[in-house]
Amino acid sequence: MRWRIPLCLLPAALLLGAADEPQLVPDVSQREVEIQYSFTGADLLLFGAIVYPDGRKPDKPADIVVVLKGPEQSIVMREKQKVAGIWVNADTARFRSAPSFYAMASSRPIDKIVDERTAAIYELGVDKLQLSPSSLNDSAELSRFQEGLVDLRNRNGLFVERPGTVEITDGVLYRARLPLSARVIVGDYTAETFLVQNGRVVAAAVRDITVRKSGFEQFMASAAENWPFAYGLVAMALAVGMGWAAGAIARRI
The missing domain is CATH 2.60.40.1930 (Macroglobulin (MG2) domain)
Structure with missing residues (x-):
């Protein structure tokens, strides 16, 4: 006589084996x-x-x-x-x-x-x-x-x-x-x-x-990823502004 394990008992058998x-x-x-x-x-x-x-x-x-x-x-x-x-x-x-x-x-x-x-x-x-x-x-x-x-x-x-x-x-x-x-x-x-x-x-x-x-780094990374065009414009504006300010200071010295 061949013994058969019901399918519903297979998960339990696997768990018992894993418990070893x-x-x-x-x-x-x-x-x-x-x-x-x-x-x-x-x-x-x-x-x-x-x-x-x-x-x-x-x-x-x-x-x-x-x-x-x-x-x-x-x-x-x-x-x-x-x-x-x-x-x-x-x-x-x-x-x-x-x-x-x-x-x-x-x-x-x-x-x-x-x-x-x-x-x-x-x-x-x-x-x-x-x-x-x-x-x-x-x-x-x-x-x-x-x-x-x-x-x-x-x-x-x-x-x-x-x-x-x-x-x-x-x-x-x-x-x-x-x-x-x-x-x-x-x-x-x-x-x-x-x-x-x-x-x-x-x-x-x-x-x-x-x-x-996190913090400012997270804001900059999110801005560059979500609004790349605006991020590029702001970066260019900052670069131009800082260059103009440096030139103005140099002329006064």
Whole structure:
């Protein structure tokens, strides 16, 4: 006799199966980050708890990886070469989906937590980012431009890696701090948390963060976007007025 599970019981069966896996309850210190003229960056706290089935913690401590990622951008990288004493653009490479910001922290070095394949699937590390190059076929050239992009973003504080900085208390509570550079763009950001056991990602959770302009910067950005013609006229009038005022002052001196 063959046993059949009624369709109405399938959701319950799936929930019971999922209950055998630990769950993450994450949060972030700021859901909204406002950019004003005095913005010098922010320090975000990513924290949360690990909920194990029946409260039973594993014998081997689990690992936590947190990733803060900004909106994706299409970027063109240009290599400059000196020709006859003049710097000119030489080779170029286009990346269709480079994150505008990427920060990662982990409880241990990534290579001690997961293998290369898992790290690539979840983009755990700047060297595992899927940048989607569209204009290069040569692997050596592609690698060189990718390294240049990563180096540029590192120097601007837009790519950050902090292995071994996630603190886990009693195997249940975790916390990590990640810096948000003053050079970040506005948009929707994601704070992802991954729970890793025995080299396998067993749970993941996401919290959304919004970075937006406020105050006078918000007014100027809205004016330029919603009333571009009027914005251009006002900008021209201000430029002419300031030029006339500077000339008048110079004549009096």
